[in-house]
């Protein structure tokens with residue numbers, strides 16, 4: 118994309134909540150680069166700013182200061198409409214709590230992002246077919262007409278992943294995708310994310326679980342709104358301190 | 366997202382809470398139904414009035430003494446009638462009327478307090494009122510003060526049953542008269558029972574029944590039939606000038622009053638309009654109440670579905686997509702209410718016309734009007750909740766439970 122090949126680039130990313138005496142520096146000057154095709158795990162103690170970072174990377178929120186460059190485009194000062202378009206076309210967000218619309222079937226849930234895709238003008242049949250294909254790619258080809266309450270947590274999260282994929286985004290952002298799941302379902306979801314990564318997807322994922330973080334190529338450790346460590350072997354130190362903090 | 370998809374999403378949103386959605390639209394249903402029913406009632410009343418007034422006779426000009434002018438009750442004279450017949454052009458006939466109440470005996474009947482009208486020979490033509498048997502008296506018979514009478518349909522039946530009354534003798538007051546004709550059945554028109562009256566030459570009336578014989582013979586009402594609708598204005602002008610000159614008054618301040626059917630209709634319309642205004646007010650209030658109901662339920666809906674809104678935003682819905690979704694939901698709600706309201710209103714008007722003695726005429730234009738009003742209510746009262754939804758922050762919305 119741009120000369121150094123970074124899909125994501127942030128410079129001094131800062132997010133301050135509140136005002137006056139009650140301000141919280143949730144992010145404090147984060148410099149981060151993510152290359153196309155990377156699989157990045159984000160770890161860190163509770164309240165360290167992981168979700169804040171993901172929300173900004175996902176264009177759901179704007180930084181108080183600093184720069185966020187996505188695919189070479191500075192998106193840190195875009196309008197609400199422009200941000201909506203970026204979210205729709207470039208980002209696939211996976212939430213801890215799936216966030217499926219309970220009254221819609223799996224396929225209709227997956228079709229939602231296509232509904233707001235005003236660039237491609239997809240006909241209804243096309244949207245349906247793409248949603249079905251996305252569901253098949255997450256192994257739910259036989260559950261397309263099930264409603265969320267007729268599916269297990271793991272299956273629901275796979276529907277959510279299909280929904281994140283359906284607009285062929287540049288990056289998949291997952292904030293604790295296995296946080297609500299049991300071990301077996303977590304492994305299934307991780308296998309699926311691995312599969313997507315092998316097929317070329319760029320993934321940034323927040324997790325508390327070191328076993329899950331171990332799947333990633335690269336682990337970023339966030340503490341007090343700053344990146345404390347970044348690399349292949351960051352799991353160890355990040356984990357120990359993280360565990361210590363959480364048990365406080 | 367295109368409009369039909371937005372409508373579908375809105376519809377699915379409403380279908381979630383069918384009972385609540387229906388209850389919400391109740392105000393709009395009542396408002397729209399009352400708009401339609403009320404317009405139908407007033408249109409029906411108007412049609413009835415117009416029909417009754419038409420029954421008086423077409424192109425009719427009515428001259429009466431001006432009320433409130435001292436001595437005016439004596440100003441319209443039989444000589445004026447003759448002057449109009451001689452001088453005014455463009456008229457088909459003139460009928461003068463003077464009325465008293467008398468006892469009428471004859472055949473097997475003895476009727477008291479019957480309206481007896483002294484009229485001129487043009488009366489049937491001027492008033493578009495035909496005979497069913499015999500004939501009306503002639504101008505000559507009127508001039509010669511012959512004691513002949515024409516019976517209203519009901520009087521003839523009361524006195525002579527199914528027998529023909531022609532040639533029979535009757536006594537009006539203490540005057541014996543010969544029946545020469547019977548009018549067709551006409552019934553009650555504008556509160557006058559035409560069938561319950563007896564018609565005699567006005568000259569006989571003056572001679573026998575005029576209670577206060579002061580000066581010349583006076584006339585209560587003069588009916589003039591113009592040749593055509595177009596001739597009306599000219600005839601009115603000619604009469605005004607003629608009578609003003611004869612009465613020696615300023616034509617601008619006459620001691621007589623000239624009315625047309627249109628004037629009478631206008632007077633009646635003013636009455637119905639007051640009624641209609643009241644009804645429109647009722648309809649307006651229920652539409653506003655209905656609108657507030659919609660606003661309320663949409664605010665509830667926005668609160669309940671905050672998370673859904675956040676999710677849609679996260680997936681790429683722009684503020685305007687969210688705004689449109691909730692606006693269309695409100696409009697759909699009000700239009701469904703409008704549709705039910707139209708059905709209820711049309712059915713109610715129909716039922717009212719059939720069961721009650723009220724006449725109703727459904728005004729076709731009231732249907733689009735009512736729909737338009739319902740849609741406007743939806744847009745107006747749906748706008749605020751929709752704006753609230755569109756302005757939600759995606760992260761906060763997603764965090765809400």
Ligand SMILES: Nc1ncnc2c1ncn2[C@@H]1O[C@H](COP(=O)(O)OP(=O)(O)OP(=O)(O)O)[C@@H](O)[C@H]1O
Nearest residue numbers: 134135141142143162163164165166167168169170
């Ligand atoms: N809307 C907000 N208003 C004020 N403070 C906030 C808001 N959102 C987050 N914070 C604060 O910002 C800091 C970072 O929060 P964040 O949600 O990013 O943490 P996290 O790393 O995702 O934690 P966890 O692991 O528990 O999910 C916390 O101190 C939190 O209290």
Ligand SMILES: [Mg+2]
Nearest residue numbers: 167168169292
């Ligand atoms: Mg978090």
